[in-house]
Amino acid sequence: MGFIKDAKAAQAGADAQKAYTAGHYIFAARLNWPATHHAMSGEVADWSQQIEAIERAGWALAEWAVGQDKQGRPEAYPVFKRRREQAARAPQ
Structure with missing residues (x-):
């Protein structure tokens, strides 16, 4: 099932890069619960991998909320902002 986790991270990263390239200052995402996560506590690896992919595109996690489907x-529902040093150079 690693291919699903990888695909979700790749899509999140691609969406984040598209928003960054378009000059957006805020990027909001929705990360769904992984079907293979059976543990009651510990890392939610799908979410960690998706957050890393988004931050690699130039974003920094600013806010975080969790709800239910x-x-x-x-x-x-993480909300990201451009990193400060990159926001200063963002196209207007």
């Missing part, structure tokens, strides 16, 4: 599964 229709089936009651957790969903994360």
Whole structure:
């Protein structure tokens, strides 16, 4: 199932890069609960990998919220901002 986790991270990174290239200052994402996560505590590796992919595109995590989807599964709603040094150079 690693290919699903990799694909989700690749898509998050591509979306983040597209927003960054377009000059956006804020990037909001929705990260769904991994189907293979059975543990009650510990790292949610899918989310970690997606956050890393987004931050590699030039974003920094600013805010974080968690809710539930229709089936009651957790969903994360991270909001990212351009890194300060990069925001100063952002196209206007």
